[in-house]
Amino acid sequence: MAIDLSWQVPGDAGNLLSINAWRFEGDGSGPRVHLQAGVHADEIAGMLVLHHLLPRLQRCQQQGRLKGCVTLVPQANPFGIGQFRQGKLLGRFHEASGQNFNRAFDHSLAMERPASNLAQWQKSLVQLAADADLVLDLHTDDEALPYLYIHRSFWPEQGLALAAALQVDVVIVWEDGGDGSFEETLINHAAPQLAATVELRGQADVSDALAQQDADGLWAWLCINGVVDEVAAISEWQGDAVDMGCxxxxxxxxxxxxxxxxxxxxxxxxxxxxxxxxxxxxxxxxxxxxxxxxxxxxxxxxxxxxxxxxxxxxxxxxxxxxxxxxxxxxxx
Missing domain, CATH: 2.40.50.100 (RNA polymerase II/Efflux pump adaptor protein, barrel-sandwich hybrid domain)
Known part of the structure; x- marks a missing residue:
């Protein structure tokens, strides 16, 4: 059975906000994986992808085919998911402070006692992923092709298989960050073998068909990385890799x-x-x-x-x- 890792943080009004998380433990012979979605709470596609992936992991664990450890956080941001204003979800920025939800994670991690409820949430999210070998943060753009955003140290050696499994159109390779995003903070303060941001098309691209397609891609990627005891074939990647500066x-x-x-x-x-x-x-x-x-x-x-x-x-x-x-x- 999955281990329930759900926790709570204080909300802006003093109420408690819940973050649901589950960990599937394998036999210990495979890598540790952290998958999360919804750090920007108005980016929904990844939430549905992990919703599709969760029962598949549960069956795999029950069948004794799970080799690694997989942590899922399908809806990572309890602050933004409640920011509805006149029928529209404003989930990219924290309304109380104006901060982009995917910035300043490094500052939060450096605080022994986080100075705000938002910093407390950020620190707890990073700590949950800190011991993972493979980390994916699922996002979406406005309207977009599927693409990866990946640090140069992981491209192409570790990242090419991910690009092929998800059949993304573009890989954007970055080197100099400085904004304290979730991904960058893990790279700077932990030791992942791969940490990447996956942009699952655009904000309106939310459907069971697309979510199942992406979940299948993630499953194949888990298989080829030895997380799941199953043979998976992936097609050769045909996309474009571009330096961020270009x-x-x-x-x-x-x-x-x-x-x-x-x-x-x-x-x-x-x-x-x-x-x-x-x-x-x-x-x-x-x-x-x-x-x-x-x-x-x-x-x-x-x-x-x-x-x-x-x-x-x-x-x-x-x-x-x-x-x-x-x-x-x-x-x-």
Whole structure:
């Protein structure tokens, strides 16, 4: 049977918030794995993937085929999941402090006694994963192809099998972080053999069919890493690996109605138009056209079609260092 590792942290109003977690112990001959979803609470797809994976792990354990140890945290963020405002879930930032939920984990870990309830939650989440050999943090983008975000030390040796198992379209390789994300904090303070962020498409891509497809990919990855006593075959990976500095992030030069002229995955040539923004509908003089800074594939798109000035409109792969890249993380 799975070990219930659920715990509670104080909420912003003093109420107790619960985080559900389960650990499946194998015979000890395989690696230790930590899988979590929903650190950004408005990114739902990974929650459903782990919901599909949990009974499969339970059956595997009962059949004596589980070699490693697997910890699942299907809904990791109890703060953000309750931040509904006028029918919309605002789960990326902590409403009380304005902090991005996936930032400053390193500061929380450094505190002997966390200074806030949010820091207490972050520290407990990192400590739960600290002894794992393999760690995956499941996220989604606005609208996106499936992609991995992975540190250079793990690519391609440890990461290639994961990319192939999940059949992601793009792998973004990063080196300099500094934002204290969950993944970066584990890399800096623990000793995982692999820690990566998996972007499961876009926020609206939540269905049983997609979740089962992704759960199957994760299962194959567990098998080939010796966590499960089962033979799994994975297809050769056909995607693109891109250094983070070569990614092109396009910001909205003005607010207005956003109209895309290219679809996700499309190849766009340098200088080619891919979208336009209409500042004041009815006034053609307020329309601006957006062009690709270099040749590459359209990886992400802004989900809302009324965009604010300065918002991320799209991200593209590239083959040279982006003129707009100044180091650090890909997103704000």
């Amino acid at each position: 990614m092109e992030t396009v910001l909205a030069p003005r607010a207005g109605v956003l109209v895309f002229e290219k679809s996700l995955g499309d190849q766009v040539e340098e200088g080619e138009r891919f979208a336009r923004i209409i500042g004041r509908p009815g006034d053609p003089d307020t329309e601006v056209t957006l062009h690709a800074a270099q040749t590459g594939r359209l990886v992400t798109r802004h989900r809302e079609r009324l965009v604010a000035q300065g918002a991320v409109v799209a991200k593209f792969t590239g083959t040279r260092l982006s003129d707009s890249y100044s180091g650090g993380v890909l997103d704000p």
